[in-house]
Amino acid sequence: MSNSKKKFTPFVSAEDDLPQITFKAVVLGILLSAILAGANAYLGLKVGMTVSASIPAAVISMAVLRLFKHSNILENNIVQTAASAGESLAAGVIFTLPALILLRYWVDFPFLDTMAIAMLGGVLGVLFTIPLRRALIIEQDLKFPEGVATGEVLKAGTEGGQGIKQIAWAGLAGALFKLGQTGLKVFSGAASGSVTVGRSIFGLGTELSVALLGVGYIVGLNIAVLVFAGGLISWLFGIPLYMAFTDPAEVSAVVGEASGYSAALEIWSQKIRYMGVGAMVVGGIWALISLAKPLKDGIQSSWKTVQKIRSGEEDTRLRTERDMPINYVLWGVAGLALPIFLVFTQVIDTSHLPVSSGLYWSTMAIGMLFSLIAGFLFASVAGYMAGLVGSSNNPISGVTIATILATSLILLVLLGSQLEFSADTERAQAAAAAAIVVGAMVACAAAIAGDNMQDLKAGQLVGSTPYKQQIMQIIGVVAAALVIAPILSLLFNAYGMGGVFPREGMNPDEMLSAPQATLMQSVAEGVFARNLEWNMIWIGSAIAVAIIILDKFLEKRGTDFQTPVLAVAVGIYLPLELTVPIFVGGMIAWFAGRVVAKRAKEAGKDPEKAKTKAENNGLLFSSGLITGEALIGIVLAIPFAIQESTDALRIVPESFTPYANWLGGLAAVFFIIWLYKVAVKK
Template identity: 85%
Template sequence: MLSDETKQFVPYVRAEDDYPQITFKAVILGILLSAILAGANAYLGLKVGMTVSASIPAAVISMAVLRLFKESNILENNIVQTAASAGESLAAGVIFTLPALILLRYWSDFPFLDTMAIAMFGGVLGVLFTIPLRRALIIEKKLKFPEGVATGEVLKAGTEGGKGIKYIGLAGIAAALYKLGQTGLKIFSGSVSGSVTTGRSIFGMGTELSVALLGVGYIVGLNIAVLVFAGGLISWLFGIPLYMAFTDPAELSQVVGNMSGYDAALEVWSQKIRYMGVGAMVVGGIWALISLAKPLKDGIVSSWEAVQKARSGNSADIPRTERDMPINYVLWGILGLGIPIFIVFTQVIDMAHLPVSSGLYWTTMSIGAVFSLVAGFLFASVAGYMAGLVGSSNNPISGVTIATILATSLILLALLGTQIDFSVDTERAQAAAAAAIVVGAMVACAAAIAGDNMQDLKAGQLVGATPYKQQIMQIVGVVSAALVIAPILSLLFNAYGLGGVLPREGMSSSEMLSAPQATLMQSVAEGVFARNLEWNMIWIGAVIAVAIIILDKVLEAKDFEFRTPVLAVAVGIYLPLELTVPIFIGGVLAWYVGRKVVNRAKNEGADPEEAKTNAERKGLLFSSGLITGEALIGIVLAIPFAIQESTDALRLVPESFAPYADWLGALAGVFFIIWLYKVAVRK
């Protein structure tokens, strides 16, 4: 039964007013935007290890395009953003995992059919898994879903004549030009860094001069931005210096070699400290599952009740705005996908790469397929829950993926270890690690889509959409993105290189896409089979996570507004500090803007909440433009880079210009901070 609060909720479009939603023009536009945004976020995620929800820019673009037609409505725009945002989310699941097969040297490029199938089946699973969760998380649990709410507000503003496209357009063009000057023309530096050495310890500090990350920080707000930055400080202010101070000099020399300064600190983080993030992610994922047990049960019960009503002819009692895809269709769909998933595993990990007995091989593939379904459901639930807490942009999909890969690797080690000595048979160890990555990729795609789906359903609830129609369009968006993701990844790999792997000689490593999550996945899988995983660091990270969970419960008991969701801190622990700095600046800026406009409204006798809401909306739109512009130009630049086989294809200045490029880049970064502030506080 629906709660009293739910019955009193009145969406923007009432349940009895069923406007056209899945129209021909909406489907075509949704397909196109899904493909484009998948490419843009694939670039952003491979560069910095984070993606940002595409729902807001997709909603604004949809409003701008559909306004050209004689008839369009808010529900049609919502359907477009539902399909389009699936592209961004699916890209996250793919780029956090499948590049690890390149890093393992198991793949030399991204094969179209294999990449498409993993992305498509995992994404569709994510949609199906979250259908029984809609009532539990959106209605009964009353989670915030910050980006879903923001998307709903943007859609309302567009219907009411808002000028959101202006903010996104200006910010997007400026960010694209800035990125062109950074990566293409080399006029602006992409980052600045430095270090201080005290004894044997190195304290590194740096920042990416990325306006996309500035926008990320502004969107997620001060609380999450502080936590991500705090995670970075745990690694860089404490972890790295303490490790270097207390580690045997000979062992430390094996890690850093001849490196010094910031490069040495970065190497220590890469090989040792970031594994604390693994431990924190595993504990955080388990905690999220425990927290989700009751709403998960409630969601399934509610869904079965809806099916029983439909069978008894009482479905008319269910409002249009509460109708999901029938749960029996969902269950049959999940079970049916088990067969093609099993076939994909046998194609990617064939017996030639994993030469064990026939019985053991087929047992391994079967366990991989079943584990994908079980872990996919559990972690899709976690992802949906986390999207409600912190939004899908900051949803740490990599955390649940790490837990999946770690568990899968340990299972495969126990199974295959009966016939393979992984300590000497490195080729089979590589294949076993690849098998764990494929399972992780399937789960990651499901979890990424689950978080996005819940966010879109929240936006749909606010505007009065029909849930099952959104769920259909989410699947359309998944299929569209899956069809283009392999060529995009191949283009990026051949243009920039990934995570230390360059496709040909003579390429510059300075512009290489770091693929931080995929690198971490590779290290975890390889470390299990090589029996050299940094378990001490993992346990330290787990202890830190427990402490953060305890702190969060204390803050909750004292009714503090500031909270400490553990997975947000874990993200910062394993990201390079320079990536967390602009996120932190963006979060602080969002807080300062809110404080500024509220005080001004009070002094002028205006409504403080209305002033804050208007400022948040303008800042969100402008930040979304910064993210979209930088990400899209990264895709465009990949084309000349791939053709010329060099990231210097468009260079205008010599390498000796680098000191000036640092200053110009820093000044441009400050300009964007001031501009974002001015836009947000403007009356």
């Protein structure tokens, strides 16, 4: 990863100012933001993951805007910018606020409270990305795989020709494969196995995801290896060592009736995963230290521009470099402080937290200040991680856990003299709920920041005007915030969440598991019950420190291979299944580059130009794979919600599963070979 600026030419030059924020673009952006928020709310509550919506929104936008006589690529980009805000805001909300239901603090999702938390957190995330754009996209020159893919899709859609054909074929194939996996159940979506050695289980699994394969190709071998290495730390060392040196009775209490790979997964989920949290906290702090100078330079540059304009001087910046003025950002953040404070007092009122008046108001004020400070810090971390591994693989839940953990510890110190979890359930419940609300505010800001940085990267590639994108991001946030509360209420009353049902007699098989919210609840309660996995958190922190030392050593040696700590931390925290296809994609990119470079050298041609050509071929194909899988992921949410089952489109019986495993594996191998062939094509 290079920290030097790369000179490039955007698709639309800075001198050409095409229409961007038009009436039809705003209406379409609002509608898509609301729709994608609902679709991803369901998927996230059901399986714990959301689908990045930038590319689906871009494709839908291109299809709709073609119906109008006049439209352009920048208008398309503006639509996907607003629309993708709905997906990212939904992630921030569903990973946190359902925990209030699980705590039995809420009995439903009140409209005003839910809408206000989502909207305020989301707008904070947009404001925080404004100074981050220059620091992360221009100064750091990170990959932003989904942002690059979105930009390539938009450009190919405008240019037509071979590029759009390549994306279209890959997208169609990826969509059909995803339909066969998640919808029809003809192909398996994952493969896993395990080996037991003594008391330890060594598990290995992989998602059969062509989108993750494409992400791995885009981020390249360096980051792909680090993410996979993080997964191996958890699964090759963490789980087996825990099982070998922990009392068998304690291990049995964790795994229950599970065995083999399922037992390893339980240990990872309940124990080892917290190593990733510790690593991300240390990695996040280090990332902030690394970003301090570019952030400072960016803010100073923006402030100087504001002062020049105020003094009557002409703004000489190119259109493609104009962000929302930094004074607007500062006033906006300051203006949100009071509404955030009022929301906290509305959700956590004195009847639920019966402490002294002075302690109550000071607690609410600290919650508000911590939301602003942590919101900016973790928005920076989320943006950085999105640049490394993409927004689909951005572990927002890990960032949120760190926030809830810190908030809970602060509340424990503040309220410790008046709160004992075992003796006073009501006060402890309110304190845990307060930590969740702060976490929700920060999660929304971080989720929006990570996704919006992808949009701004796409905008940089196509030649968009940053401040116009930032305006549309706010519009998208507001649209999604207005619909998220009724959607969550509808889903809760239709299915139930995390073991909590609104009425008796409901089918537990159709319940939305809300896995991330369940994790947030356990962290908040664990602090007050004093039974959190601190040992794992400290081990993860120590691993992160060791990786930082290694990275500085490699940097001093001047090696091309670097070890940015957050890439490894993401791998430790994410399920191993997600890191394997990313690693394979990175390996394909490396092998293809070597093959075409060798071939060019033998033919007396420039190897670097040949490698660039291979990268572009693979990039377009990878963008198509990501597009196809993402589109189908969104579309399938509709029949799943209508039929109240993820088996709504199943065409094969459960007994077909062994054959589905073989078919899924063979299809994945086919896509691996296909991507390699495209990349090395002459």
